[in-house]
Amino acid sequence: MQQNNPNTAKIIKAYAEEKVVTEPGTTTKTHAIDMSNIVKSDVDAKLADEKVCIEITDFNLFYSGKQALKDINMTIPDKRVTAFIGPSGCGKSTLLRCFNRMNDLVDGVTIEGNIKLEGNDIFDKNVNVADLRRRVGMVFQKPNPFPKSIYENVAYGLRIQGIRDRRTIDTVVERSLKGAALWDEVKDRLDDLAMGLSGGQQQRLVIARAIAIEPEVILLDEPASALDPISTLKIEELIYELKDKFTIVIVTHNMQQAARVSDYTAYMYMGEMVEFNDTSTLFTNPNKKMTEDYITGRYG
Amino acid sequence: MKLKIKNWFDTGAPFVWLNAGAVSISIIMVVGLILLIAVRGLGHFWPADVAVFDYYAEPGDAPVRLMGEMVDEEVVSRSRAGNPGYEGETIQRNLIKTGNRDISGLDFRWILDAGIKNKAYPDNSMVVERREWGNLYAFLTSIELDGQQYNNESGNLWDRFQETITKNNGIYADIKHIEKDLIGAINYKMERLRLKERGLELKSQKTPEKVAALVQQREVLQLEYDSYTAELERLYGILNGSSFTAKTAEGKEIKIALAKIVRAYQPNAMDIFDKSIFYLEKFWEFLSDDPREANTEGGIFPAIFGTVLMVMIMAVMVTPFGVIAAVYLREYATQGPTTRLIRIAVNNLAGVPSVVYGVFGLGFFVYFLGGSIDQLLFPEALPAPTFGTPGLLWASLTLAILTVPVVIVATEEGLSRVPRAVREGSLALGATKAETMWRTVLPMTASAMITGLILAVARAAGEVAPLMLVGVVKLAPSLGLDGNAPFLHLDRKFMHLGFHIYDVGFQSPNVEAARPLVYATALLLVMLIIVLNLTAIRIRNSLREKYRAAEQS
Numbered sequence A: 001m002q003q004n005n006p007n008t009a010k011i012i013k014a015y016a017e018e019k020v021v022t023e024p025g026t027t028t029k030t031h032a033i034d035m036s037n038i039v040k041s042d043v044d045a046k047l048a049d050e051k052v053c054i055e056i057t058d059f060n061l062f063y064s065g066k067q068a069l070k071d072i073n074m075t076i077p078d079k080r081v082t083a084f085i086g087p088s089g090c091g092k093s094t095l096l097r098c099f100n101r102m103n104d105l106v107d108g109v110t111i112e113g114n115i116k117l118e119g120n121d122i123f124d125k126n127v128n129v130a131d132l133r134r135r136v137g138m139v140f141q142k143p144n145p146f147p148k149s150i151y152e153n154v155a156y157g158l159r160i161q162g163i164r165d166r167r168t169i170d171t172v173v174e175r176s177l178k179g180a181a182l183w184d185e186v187k188d189r190l191d192d193l194a195m196g197l198s199g200g201q202q203q204r205l206v207i208a209r210a211i212a213i214e215p216e217v218i219l220l221d222e223p224a225s226a227l228d229p230i231s232t233l234k235i236e237e238l239i240y241e242l243k244d245k246f247t248i249v250i251v252t253h254n255m256q257q258a259a260r261v262s263d264y265t266a267y268m269y270m271g272e273m274v275e276f277n278d279t280s281t282l283f284t285n286p287n288k289k290m291t292e293d294y295i296t297g298r299y300g
Numbered sequence B: 001m002k003l004k005i006k007n008w009f010d011t012g013a014p015f016v017w018l019n020a021g022a023v024s025i026s027i028i029m030v031v032g033l034i035l036l037i038a039v040r041g042l043g044h045f046w047p048a049d050v051a052v053f054d055y056y057a058e059p060g061d062a063p064v065r066l067m068g069e070m071v072d073e074e075v076v077s078r079s080r081a082g083n084p085g086y087e088g089e090t091i092q093r094n095l096i097k098t099g100n101r102d103i104s105g106l107d108f109r110w111i112l113d114a115g116i117k118n119k120a121y122p123d124n125s126m127v128v129e130r131r132e133w134g135n136l137y138a139f140l141t142s143i144e145l146d147g148q149q150y151n152n153e154s155g156n157l158w159d160r161f162q163e164t165i166t167k168n169n170g171i172y173a174d175i176k177h178i179e180k181d182l183i184g185a186i187n188y189k190m191e192r193l194r195l196k197e198r199g200l201e202l203k204s205q206k207t208p209e210k211v212a213a214l215v216q217q218r219e220v221l222q223l224e225y226d227s228y229t230a231e232l233e234r235l236y237g238i239l240n241g242s243s244f245t246a247k248t249a250e251g252k253e254i255k256i257a258l259a260k261i262v263r264a265y266q267p268n269a270m271d272i273f274d275k276s277i278f279y280l281e282k283f284w285e286f287l288s289d290d291p292r293e294a295n296t297e298g299g300i301f302p303a304i305f306g307t308v309l310m311v312m313i314m315a316v317m318v319t320p321f322g323v324i325a326a327v328y329l330r331e332y333a334t335q336g337p338t339t340r341l342i343r344i345a346v347n348n349l350a351g352v353p354s355v356v357y358g359v360f361g362l363g364f365f366v367y368f369l370g371g372s373i374d375q376l377l378f379p380e381a382l383p384a385p386t387f388g389t390p391g392l393l394w395a396s397l398t399l400a401i402l403t404v405p406v407v408i409v410a411t412e413e414g415l416s417r418v419p420r421a422v423r424e425g426s427l428a429l430g431a432t433k434a435e436t437m438w439r440t441v442l443p444m445t446a447s448a449m450i451t452g453l454i455l456a457v458a459r460a461a462g463e464v465a466p467l468m469l470v471g472v473v474k475l476a477p478s479l480g481l482d483g484n485a486p487f488l489h490l491d492r493k494f495m496h497l498g499f500h501i502y503d504v505g506f507q508s509p510n511v512e513a514a515r516p517l518v519y520a521t522a523l524l525l526v527m528l529i530i531v532l533n534l535t536a537i538r539i540r541n542s543l544r545e546k547y548r549a550a551e552q553s
C-alpha cells in the first residue's frame, strides 16, 4: 500500500482523528491484503441498523434469455458506501445498471423481481425514468465527457432541468467542481473542451457532472480502473467526502480500494450474490469459502 | 527470375504503383478538364487583334477585302476544303469572325490561309459591340450629335465618340432601371390589384366601397406610371439623338444609332495594360450582366443567381427532411427487416435516372400539388396558373428528393459514430431520449450532415435534365428574389447555369459565337460548386475538430 504517499497518510490521519480503530489482525496473515492498514469509520455498523435506500428482492435479469443475475436479495444502506466485487463477467455492472434502469436501453433484456428505491418500485410503469435517473446518478467505467466545454459538461444536467439562470448555474458548476476536487485544476479554463483534460481529470469531471444535479444515489462503475495511483487516491478521497450527502454504490476490481472506501461489500459470482456484509467482516472474516478464496487471491 | 518477380510482388510495391497510378490519372483528368475549360472559356474575353486583308477565294479571283478576328485554324485535306485551286495535299483554313451580321448575313467564316494577301493590323480598326446584330468591324468616319456632324478634323473624334458612348450607357442604365424595376413594380402591384378584385368577385364580397378603394389605388399607380413613361420618353429622345457613321472593310458606309451600342474599342491600338483592363471589364460584365442576343452575348448573372438560389432552397428543404428520416431510421425505428428494406430503397433511390425525378416532379408537384394549391389558394388568378406551373419551388423540391438519399446515408453514418457511452452519459443525467438527441447526439453528427449536404449540393448544382421539366427556362424575365413583396417568388421560373450551357451550346442560332461562352459558363459552374463545397468543408472541418476526441473515446 501507499503508506509513503502523503495523501494516504492524510486520510489515515483524518480517520484517526475520528477515533477510528484499526482492525485487529486476527486473520490478516492468510490475506493477500494487509488488513492492518484498512481503517473503518463504522466498525460497529451493522446492516440491520441502517436505513434502507435500495431494496432488491428476488431479482433476476436475462440478456436475450441468458441469465445474468440470479435471485439477488439485498438492501443497500442509505448514506453509506457499498462496494460490489467479484470476478469479471459476474454481473456487477449489470446489477448497478438496474438501479437507474440503464438496462432499459439494451435490447432483449427481461427482468423478474423488484427493486425499490426508498420504498417505491422503480420498475413501476408510472415511474418517469428521466426522474429516476436524476435521483440515481451514474459514473461510468470509462470517462465519457460530452464534446462540450468543461463548464457545459457540468451544467448539462441543470440545463436539462430547464435551469437558465446564469448565476445559479455558475454557483453549481463551481460547487460541483470543488466537490469533485477538480476546481483548482480547471478554474482558469472552464471554456476549454473537456476532451483536453487528462483521463483522471475527465473522470472527476464526470463525477462533478453527476453530483451537480444532486442525486440521492451515486453509482460508480469502476471509476478508477483507468487511472494512475494519485488520481485513484483523489477519487477515493472524494468518495469519502461524498458519502455524507449521497448513498454510494461502487463497483471495483481493486480489493484494497473496496476495503478502503466502502462500509459494506458484496461479493458476486456468476450472477449470484454470494456474500454481503460490512466491509471489515467480509474482508477479515468471510462466511463463505468462495469469498475468502477470492479476496485472498486464490480464485481462478 | 520467377522468384525475383514473386519477391517484388511480396514487397507490395506493385500495389503501391497501381494505386499511385490510379490517383495520378484521376488528378490529371480533373486538372486537365478544368484547365481545358478555363483556357477555352477565359480566352474569350481577351480583345483579339483585328486584321484587315485581301482574300482570294480562288487564285486569280477578284479579291474581297475582309476585316475580322482570327478565331481558330485547322489543317484539312484538299477534298474537305472543297478542292480549291491552291496547291498542297492538305490545306490550312482559318476561322475568322467578321461580324457585321446585318450586312453580310454571317458572323463567322472559314477562309483558306493561302488566299490571304496584304494582311495588316491598322490601329484605327474598330470593334463595336451592339445590342443587336452582334459585333461590327469597321472604321469610324464621323458621328452626329443632336443634328451636328463631327469628323476627325481636330483628331479627337475617337475621344468624343467614347464620351458619348459612356454618357449613353448611363442613360441606358437609367432607362433599364425605370423599365425593369420601377415600371416592373407598378405592373406587379397592378396585377395584385386585379387579383384582389377578382378574388372579391369570387367570394362575392365585391362591394362598391371596396371597388372604389381599388380604383383609387389603381389611379395612384397609373399616375406614377405616366410620370415614368414621360421620363422614359425624354431619355429615349436623348439617346436617339446621336448616331455614328462607319466604313466597313469593303468600303460600305453605314449609319447606326449610338443608342444601340454597348461599347466600341480599337484593339490594335491597345497595349497590354489597356487590354487587361478591358478583359476585366468584360469578365465582370459576364458575371454581372443580363444575357443579350439569345444568350450568346452579355452576361449570365441571372443563371448564376438562379442556380445558387435554387440550390439554397433545396438545401434548406433536404437537410431537415434527410436528417429527420435518418434519425428515425437509426434511433427510433426497431432495427429489422423493415428498416433494412427502407435502407435498400433509399440507396436505390440514389440510382434512379434523374430525368425520372423530373417527370415525377412535373406530374406530382407541378400538376397535382401545384394544381391543388392554385385551386385552394389562388383561385382568383385562374385559369393562369400560379404554382400549377414549373417554378423555383418545384425545381428545388424535385432536386431535394433526388438528393435526400445522400443526406440520409451520411447522417446515419454520423449517428452510428456517436459512441454509446456519450449517449448513456446524457441519459444518466436524467435527459430524455429526445433531449439527448438534441443536445448531444445531433451536434456530434453535424459534421456528417454537412458532408451529406456537400454531396447533395454538388449533385444538385450540376443536375440539368429534371430541371428542364420543372422550372428552368432559357430566359427568365425576372429573378426569384427581388424588391417586390413577398420578395422570394417561389412560383417564378428561373435560369440555371447547367441549362444555360446546354441552351447556348446546342440551341443557339450562332453556335460559333457561343462556344467560348459554353466553356466560360461551364467553368463558372464548376467554380460555383467548388466554392459551395469549400465553404461547407470548412464548416465541417471546424466542427469535426471539436468532436473528434469524443468520437474516438
Ligand SMILES: Nc1ncnc2c1ncn2[C@@H]1O[C@H](COP(=O)(O)OP(=O)(O)OP(=O)(O)O)[C@@H](O)[C@H]1O
Pocket (backbone or CB within 6 Å): A063, A064, A068, A086, A087, A088, A089, A090, A091, A092, A093, A094, A095, A106
Ligand atoms: N448487453 C449485453 N448483452 C448480452 N449479455 C451481456 C450484456 N452485457 C453484459 N452481458 C453479460 O452479462 C454478464 C455480466 O456482465 P457484467 O457487465 O455485468 O459483468 P461485470 O461483473 O461488470 O464484469 P467486469 O468486471 O468485466 O466489468 C456477462 O456474462 C456478460 O457477458
Ligand SMILES: [Mg+2]
Pocket (backbone or CB within 6 Å): A092, A093, A094, A221
Ligand atoms: Mg463491468
